[in-house]
Amino acid sequence: MLVVPRWRRPAQLSCHDVGLMRLVVATCTVDYTGRLSAHLPMATRLIMVKADGSVSVHSDGRAYKPLNWMTPPCQLRADADRWVVSNSKGETLTIELAEVLWEVEHELGADPGLRKDGVEADLQELLAARPEAVAEGLRLVRREYPTDIGPVDLLCRDAEGRAVAIEIKRRGEIDGVEQLARYLERLDLDGRLRPVRGIFVAQQIKPQAQVLAAARGIDCVEVDYDALRGAADERLTLF
């Protein structure tokens, strides 16, 4: 559906029409009070009001990040020269408008949404299907094996029948090693599993994480996502 853009004078604009995105270029100051305090001196900026009720204030820098914003649910009270956006937690965003240079509203309609491939869940799926890609002889016991502090990504048995806990990350950093160490501590309380080997798997593992892993007796394995994906696709083609 094609919607002709509607132009109006500022005074004619409603506070916010449902289903419309509103863009305003204005010279303004902005103040945020909430989790912290932030202030923006007078300058020309873009103000975006989305149909979801969110308000963002953009400069011509900082890439996609706004200088200030308010996430829905929030309420916008707009006078001629002062907008106050507030939420139920007592946070407020106050925009003082000195001059509105232009504004426009446009209907975008619902977005069919974003499809992603290559996130951690995809990596976990590929490795669950082929744990031998991590280490020879590994057999999967369970994905998301539960402990009382959260689920371990993969629980396996190695060629010698020993339990192996695997933590998978896209990027291997120190936090991931600590996480696996906490799981291992828990799993070792289970007599049927003890002693449990730990393997930290990622597409790339940072040196600091490798050092900590070594200190904790945890093995590190780097895997190639594209190769795994290729092997999986090949298998699909065969069957």
Add this chain to the structure above:
Amino acid sequence: MLVVPRWRRPAQLSCHDVGLMRLVVATCTVDYTGRLSAHLPMATRLIMVKADGSVSVHSDGRAYKPLNWMTPPCQLRADADRWVVSNSKGETLTIELAEVLWEVEHELGADPGLRKDGVEADLQELLAARPEAVAEGLRLVRREYPTDIGPVDLLCRDAEGRAVAIEIKRRGEIDGVEQLARYLERLDLDGRLRPVRGIFVAQQIKPQAQVLAAARGIDCVEVDYDALRGAADERLTLF
């Protein structure tokens, strides 16, 4: 400086004029390939090209976050119906334009920037000036006391002359306790400091973090930022 907005037909628009923000509402598909793969089916969206070279694609939801984007430094090659944004790491953002509903360019000029108050650095500064707000009798030895795994926020001595390591967070969570525990491990290797007390300080400390701290022999102290700030301002007024 007041700049009259400039409207042009799509064909007349340059690839990207330096110093201008460009906004386009168009029916398009978007594909990102890089750290992962992402695809957006055909729909009407807002495309924002900032003066810093960044490109973002917004729907009317997801608050301030774009569906897809490319951060600078990146290059935009624009044909009539196809934009390709790429960077030196081989990531690409491809926008196929089916119909441009409108577009505008506007000069915003440099932004004077964002001033923040109440972030962790401010809290650390206030507590460095008044460590007795954490515990009676504390005297500051050094801020950012170095260890080989990173600096401790504050190193103090308590009333009994014992070394005290303080880790400060705005919000106290389990990671912060682990971090302090690692520091304590290191500091205890130093005979001039051993044994080192640990105090975990935050505006609010989550129960899980308190439990872990207790298990590690670390004290927890919650502080009131506004009260500290008030006391500091009062002192400034007195002198």
Add this chain to the structure above:
DNA sequence: ACGTTGAGATTGCCG
């Protein structure tokens, strides 16, 4: 509602 975890996290700092 709360807690946990992932994210194309981004951003800023310092070595």
Add this chain to the structure above:
DNA sequence: CGGCAATGTCAACGT
């Protein structure tokens, strides 16, 4: 440039 820590992190998902 690379590692590290903070972020108004946000958002999705499970309890």
